[in-house]
Amino acid sequence: MNIILFGPPGAGKGTQAKLLQDEFNIPHLSTGDIFRAAIKNKTPLGVKVKSILDSGELVPDQTVVDLVADELSKDKYQEGYILDGFPRTVVQAEAFDAFLENNNDELDAFILLSVPEEELIKRILSRGEGRSDDTEEKVKTRLQVYREETRPVMKHYKKQGKVQEIDGIGTIDEIFGRIKNALS
Template sequence: MNIILFGPPGAGKGTQAKKLQDEFNIPQLSTGDIFRAAIKNETPLGLKVKSILDNGELVPDETVVDLVADELSKEKYDDGYILDGFPRTVAQAEAFDEYLKDNDDTLDAFISLSVPEEELVKRILSRGEGRADDTEEKVKTRLKVYRKETKPVLDHYQKQGKVHEVNGLGTIDEIFNRIKSTLK
């Protein structure tokens, strides 16, 4: 089963992806985790990404697509995967569609977590990741970038009939149960 978990920063994608990973025994691919590891290890990609993220901007499409395609070529993703934080732009979505076609694969579900903006700001500021962009002003910039550049990805997959909207408010388990119901 190939799943995209979608939503704005703070919607709970990472938390739900980990629960889905345990439930369905398929790996999660989080571009955020890959970027954080690269930043922590101070790799050339990590230093480049840190500078971009510190300004509240998105990493260029080509860099992200190459990273994801390279990661998905690993054997552990042969039986399915959960994408968390990818695709973030229509260009990435189109490149991913091409990747699927070229690899004779399909996307089974696009789960969109819906959470009001006030709640997103509250969640991000309280999670304490220590990111340089975790200030209210930077969070609002990230959400603005999300609306402008990332939300159109939802329209892209709606045209394909793949989108399942899930209410992202409630306890972690309540949200997880909604996602599981959607996947059945």
């Protein structure tokens, strides 16, 4: 099963992806985790990505697409995967569609976690990850970038009939239950 877990920063994608991974025994691929590891290890990609993220911007499409395609070519993803943080732009979505087609594969579900903006800001500022862009001003910039550049990805997949919108308010288990129902 190939799943895209989608939503704005703070919607709970990482938390829900880990639960889905355990439930369906398929790997979770988070571009954010890959980038954070690169930043922590001060790789050339990590240094580049850190400066981009510190300014509240998104990593260039081609960098992200190449990273994800390379990762998904590994054997552990043959039975499916959960994508979290990808695709973030329509260009990335189109490149991912081409990747799937070239590999005779398809997207099974596009799960959109819907959470009001006030709640997103509260969650991000209280989660304490210590990210350099976790200030109220930077969070608002990230949400603006999401609205302008990332939300159109949902429309791309809506045209394909893949989008299932899930209420992202409630306990972790309540939200997970809604996702499982949508996938069954």
